[in-house]
Amino acid sequence: MLSGPVFRIDLTGWLIPIGILYFTRSSHPLKGYLWAVLFMMIISVIGGLFTSPLPIVAIIISAPIAAFPEMVPYLIDRFMHRRLSPLLASILFPAVAVSLEYMMSTIFSSIGILASTQTHFVEMIQWASVAGVYGISFIMYWTASTLVGWMLSEEDSPLNYKPWLITILMILLFGAIRINTTSEIKDTVKVAGIAVEEFSIWEAVYQNVYGEEIEINVHNANSPEMGKILAAIPEYLKDPENEKYEQTNLALKDFGDQLLSLSANEADAGSRIIVWSETNLPILQKDESGFILKAQELAVEKEVFLSISMGVFLPYNESGPMYENKAILISPEGKVLDNYEKAKPVPFMDSSLPGDGIIAKVETDYGILTQAICYDADFPPLMAQASGADILLLPANDWLGISPYHGDNSVFRAVENGVSIVRPTGSGQSVIFDPYGRALSRVEAFDKEVRIINAYVPINGCSTIFSFIGNLIVWISMMCTAVLITMVIINYFKSRSS
Known part of the structure; x- marks a missing residue:
């Protein structure tokens, strides 16, 4: 909610995954997952009350529908991160999260994915010209898994977070250069x-249908008055040539x-x-x-x-x-x-x-x-x-x-x-x-x-790498997810058999 439409504090888009991942890695797998789901449901309902025109019942019903799959990457990470090296564990979480984001957003749109919190971070936005919006989500999730791994690790090895650090610094450098070296636009x-x-149209529709005047709040196009008008429009469409609709x-x-x-x-x-x-x-x-x-x-x-x-x-x-x-x-x-x-x-x-x-x-x-x-x-x-x-x-x-x-x-x-x-x-x-x-x-x-x-x-527009490679980061994430989960499962059964 803090990083979404209500308060728009972009930094929280980076901090919330860190907090949730730290909690789930420190908790019992199933209990941690359910508590995380409950947290996201509460956030979703509160945010929906501020942003959604849907009835409160619909907001409450939709909260668990969104929260349960949204927390799946945290559940998978909780079960598997200890069975991988620190570096591979740090990759698994963003790979699963981005794969799921993509699959969900093809149905429900990309609004609400993690990267959508970063509309003010101009340097980071430039990374979308290479890896698309899901590439921004990947680096944000990778930041969470790397930092949480470092905070909870007993071995403070720089090798565990050097790849992430180099990558994010290069992304920010790329963004700064790209945004500050564009040639002067002449054409x-x-x-x-x-x-x-x-509003004048909808007020006329309402008056002609119900025989009484209504005034719409210009500051809120989703006011209760608009709900009444939406109910009036079908009545008008039944017989728009009727003289009462003059x-x-x-x-x-x-x-x-x-x-x-x-x-x-x-x-x-x-x-x-x-x-x-x-x-x-x-x-x-x-x-x-x-x-x-x-x-x-x-x-x-x-x-x-x-x-x-x-x-x-x-x-x-x-x-x-x-x-x-x-x-x-x-x-x-x-x-x-x-x-x-x-x-x-x-x-x-x-x-x-x-x-x-x-x-x-x-x-x-x-x-x-x-x-x-x-x-x-x-x-x-x-x-x-x-x-x-x-x-x-x-x-x-x-x-x-x-x-x-x-x-x-x-x-x-x-x-x-x-x-x-x-x-x-x-x-x-x-x-x-x-x-x-x-x-x-x-x-x-x-x-x-x-x-x-x-x-x-x-x-004149400009050429982008993304235009040629598309959502390659998504396909790589899906491949990494499949490979890493398979590795964990194989190693698990090997250890059981021995």
């Missing part, structure tokens, strides 16, 4: 990100016009690439093509690349998805270059229809552009498709509990793939990163309904 393009809270339909039209007007203003101010936040325009499916035509006309008139993010409401289906989550990139010639649909809807929160997960690259005068949407960026294997692009347009939606933590975690995708990231965010902090993970601009979310973020973004 840039002005980019604008637009995020407008849709106010709602007018609000939708006016909101679309507002976004186009804001885009025109940014174009007049010199922005050549304009991006809207995730689903910033709610729109009925029947109105989609007409609005795209208006956006194309604007792109041609202002000679800009315009990425419009829409939540396209589907015809009412009680058991099916409610909408399509789209980002449509339009060229200055009015051509639709990319029609991307969010590949990874947020479980239990996002009722959109999943896209095919294909991230296209489009060559332009301002470099190679590509698009993804919010939660997609929490899946490194999916985002590896962005490698070779120069600018990633990443419309997003957050909420008070996870902002700016969630947005800051996209820095790893920038460094891994050598791309700049433009992330306009509804109900959260908007941010723009360069390919080295440096924030070019930030705009806080919770002070006004209309937020514009601008920056001059490099039109």
Whole structure:
């Protein structure tokens, strides 16, 4: 919790594994594991109360589901570290932990892995350009196992921790050199990100459905009022042409016009690439093509690349998805270059229809552009498709509990793939990163309904080793896990037979 969205003390990301590992190695194997699980459950529940929009019952139920597998590396280490040499024992723990992190994050996303605590550690972040975000987790877990091994060892041999010390010093030196020796960026393009809270629309929906007014707290898009509105939207979709929804339909039209007007203003101010936040325009499916035509006309008139993010409401289906989550990139010639649909809807929160997960690259005068949407960026294997692009347009939606933590975690995708990231965010902090993970601009979310973020973004990305080797550190970790556990088992049976 201290290193997560609530307090964001990055140092605790290094200290907590040390403390837990010291405890489990000093305790009875099963009791130590169960106490560690209980500790993580308590931390998870407390953190969830601050950050999760889910009901408290769901938070409590999910805590053991996460905590039991999360503590498995500590349990394996407890049973096996004494049966290996100090050096091999120090490698086993991070190898198991990173292998498990990868397997879990392919299902539940990389948010919450150990490395995600290090968004402020710029020198360490550079290691992601070589080994990816899991490479950062590996060195953090290795730090814990090495230091705990040294603290509990009766033999104070430098050989036990010299490999770790040399490795971490080289990583930090590499990061310092990489971040401080980048050549001056000359070729840039002005980019604008637009995020407008849709409260006027949702208030109109609620009033038309229930016949009473409701006011949404601008500082908390996940307020109880929003819960009531989410229940009202399906009622509207059952018969959106009903005359009682005239106010709602007018609000939708006016909101679309507002976004186009804001885009025109940014174009007049010199922005050549304009991006809207995730689903910033709610729109009925029947109105989609007409609005795209208006956006194309604007792109041609202002000679800009315009990425419009829409939540396209589907015809009412009680058991099916409610909408399509789209980002449509339009060229200055009015051509639709990319029609991307969010590949990874947020479980239990996002009722959109999943896209095919294909991230296209489009060559332009301002470099190679590509698009993804919010939660997609929490899946490194999916985002590896962005490698070779120069600018990633990443419309997003957050909420008070996870902002700016969630947005800051996209820095790893920038460094891994050598791309700049433009992330306009509804109900959260908007941010723009360069390919080295440096924030070019930030705009806080919770002070006004209309937020514009601008920056001059490099039109050239940079090559990274990670782009060529991918998650090699994960495969090495899995191999080490298998080999070391096999060694321990073989030696155990050999000793039993003798």
